[in-house]
Amino acid sequence: MSRTPLDTVEHAAATPDVELPWAELGLKKDEYERIVEILGRRPTGAELAMYSVMWSEHCSYKSSKVHLRQFGEKAPENDVLLVGMGENAGVVDVGQGYAVTFKVESHNHPSYVEPYQGAATGVGGIVRDIIAMGARPVAVVDPLRFGAADHPDTKRVLPGVVAGIGGYGNCLGLPNIGGEVVFDACYQGNPLVNAGCIGVMRHEDIHLAKASGAGNKVILYGARTGGDGIGGASILASETFDAESDSASGTGKPRKRPAVQVGDPFQEKLLIECTLEAFAEKLVVGIQDLGAAGLSCATSELASNGSGGMRVILDDVPLRDSTLSPEEILMSESQERMCAIVEPDKVDRFLEICEKWDVIATVIGEVTDGDRLEIYWHGEKIVDVDPRTVAHEGPVYERPYARPEWQDALQADDAGKLPRPRTSEELREQVLKLVASPNQASKKWITQQYDHFVQGNTVLAMPEDAGMIRIDEETGLGVAIATDGNGRYTKLDPYTGAQLALAEAYRNVAATGAKPLAVSDCLNFGSPEDPAVMWQFAEAVRGLADGCRQLGTPVTGGNVSLYNQTGEVAIHPTPVVAVLGVIDDVSRRTPVAFQEEGQLLYLLGDTREEFGGSAWSQVIHDHLGGLPPKVDLERERLLAEILIAASRDGMIDSAHDLSDGGLIQAVVESALLGGKGARLIVPDGLDAFTFLFSESAGRAIVAVPRSEEVRFTDMCRARDLPATRIGVVDGDAVEVQGEFVLSLEELREAHENTIPSLLA
């Protein structure tokens, strides 16, 4: 039996002609040649492993980077950001000495292959990003998108994803306070499982991923390293699913299944507590979590962000499987691991804390004087690279992009020309059909599988417009977060669609009474190798960057997920935008539910005949065409200011933003949540259909106590915000005068039975 000799640096230099499997690892020929050029020799097997994962689309952002730069270039000038893009997560100043870090990431591909573990480890990964900034995680949110609600594969994917999110997040003790659930046939085979997390810390506790100070120790702690998830990010998330082998009926799932990581939330909970205790005792110089690309990523990023080099003894990494090769150890994406840089005299105390929490911790190397990342195995050097070339100097592509030729025809297919209801009876039927449609129906069956209450600080959770968490018990300071995205709007016009997602999340935060501060995003698109997809991406990023500048909300970081397509068919372009807001006193928060009968309902903003991409056009006509609603960000800003002021000064008792489904959807939700009906009057100048179903942006409904009416309408008039009295909270039905009456009982049955009947 022959043994392959260890591929050391020395061996690589001496054997330039050895062929390496760069193509199998996902590298292109020119990328491989670039690595050889950087090193001045062929890479060793271990070096190739590192470059291949770090230069993957998922880790290097090679197709998206040239566009993402706009978020920095167009960043609004303010001092909200304490830490900007490029770190594990951005950090925002929320006042009173508190800093908040938040981020949204995707775990789309693994969640299709293995829904439970894919979704669970998505939660685990984003939570570790937040801890790595020095923060205690305080809440999670989950924007989810699935194929058609009645497709058999949705019944495989959705329950698994939801159970995975719950199984992991509930066990970590993080309240799940928001997110979305959207169904559309375009996500069949490419579900979008995005996961967001918020963390809170004091300003002085911010930690960064950098290894500084020669002699400082590199400590790997958490789970042992195993063979799971090898190539998860590089191979799974950076390639299109092959239509033949990977469709639901094909044979692809088992083939790629070993690339999905397996989560252990209990281990992660211990990791959180032990990391926070180490932070509290100021034992940590730099820290990085191990996510995509595992140890390759953590060591190269820590070393390249710091002042020196790093030496790592790979033999010291605790293994779950002793047969792993050094390449596999470097690429493994085993979950629940972190890497800390600790001064030598603090190592003992650090290890003691880990032992207290029964967390395995091992010194695996140290920071060096030089500028090289050197990794040893069995006493021999197997990696000798400039860490910057691995972590930051990956390939950058200017992918060709072009507006698809079908875009004009799509936009010309005006939804305004679709047949509208002709009688009151038909209008009534369409309202019932809308509120019962899978996208508009209550998601309680899903959200009740998540813990909303743990940590005892949840002020608002879904189905509220935004989730809200108290962060200081004494002062009542709180933060709110909303995530929104609309693939249909974005397909019709990517620039506007991205701005509509931003506008909606911004409005949702303001509707609760919180002031929007900053943005994170998760950009879900098809293959960047398709110029049409790349055009959608470029337009969406441009729209979002312009929008953020105009609203004064900087992008703090985010995530790009490409290759969400099967064969030639891409998903709708789906930028998901998360907006974080702050509220000085959570007792001033405004809920969605109607509170008291007799309160007056006001519609804020302008209603136009806008039905392109609307829920009505989808539910009633299965139609997608025309233009999405117009965006007016100055109006959004004004609306937000009014909502925040009204909330602070006690002028409104409930508020609900208007978005998909239009006014009637919002009224039905507020009525059902509050258990109180409403009588609506169609305002002058509008027909009942447009009044109920239009999706014009920049609008909200509010319930105003009669004693506050004059003060409230005076404020709107003074600020030039249209406020139209449209009815009153009353009774146990939703009535549109002269048109129809729908009892709350009938509405509740329609709204709440859909999801359980499809999925339970």
Added chain:
Amino acid sequence: MTARIGVVTFPGSLDDRDSRRAIRLAGAEPVALWHKDKDLKQVDAVVLPGGFSYGDYLRAGAISRFSPVMETIIEQARAGMPVLGICNGFQILTEAHLLPGAMLGNDHLHFICRDQKLRVENAETAWTGDYTAGQEIHIPLKNMDGRYVADEYTLDMLEAEGRVVFRYLDFNPNGSLRDIAGITNEAGNVVGLMPHPEHAVEPLIGTGRTDGLPFFTSILKKLVTA
């Protein structure tokens, strides 16, 4: 004078800080206890909080029941010290045989989180004195393994002795036999329940109700007047 109430942190405990907050809001002094430490730091009563101790691996509560702190708690509980087990704490109490019966997975096989309506059946335990028998309250519920089961003989005995402390009303969220949400031991000092009173102690937070606060004021009153 006030009372010292200990809250145990097991690895994987989640609601330990929330339980300490509830104790503080009720006016008592919360004391953090550590699972590896047999010393109860002279507390007058103990809360075993909710969570997923040891990840609920093997069986909910099955591993925690053997931790060093439980040795002392089991001994003291048998001698009369008040102990409240919430959710995972209730599971630990049944595993430790301080309370009869066992917990199985919810009959619908999903985690469930909701504002749960309960009826107080016994207002004479160490932890329920501030309620009245028959009172209807709302307490958040959130669990995966909340289906209370016991043999018919045990269930009849619990009913006959008035040891069913809380019952689910309107909706049985997990398939618990006879709608049982919480029970007590013969002496009334040990109480376990699945819903989370520590999450219903402040207006605005959680469900916005404070129906859980009487648990903590009850024990405080009992301890200071004892």
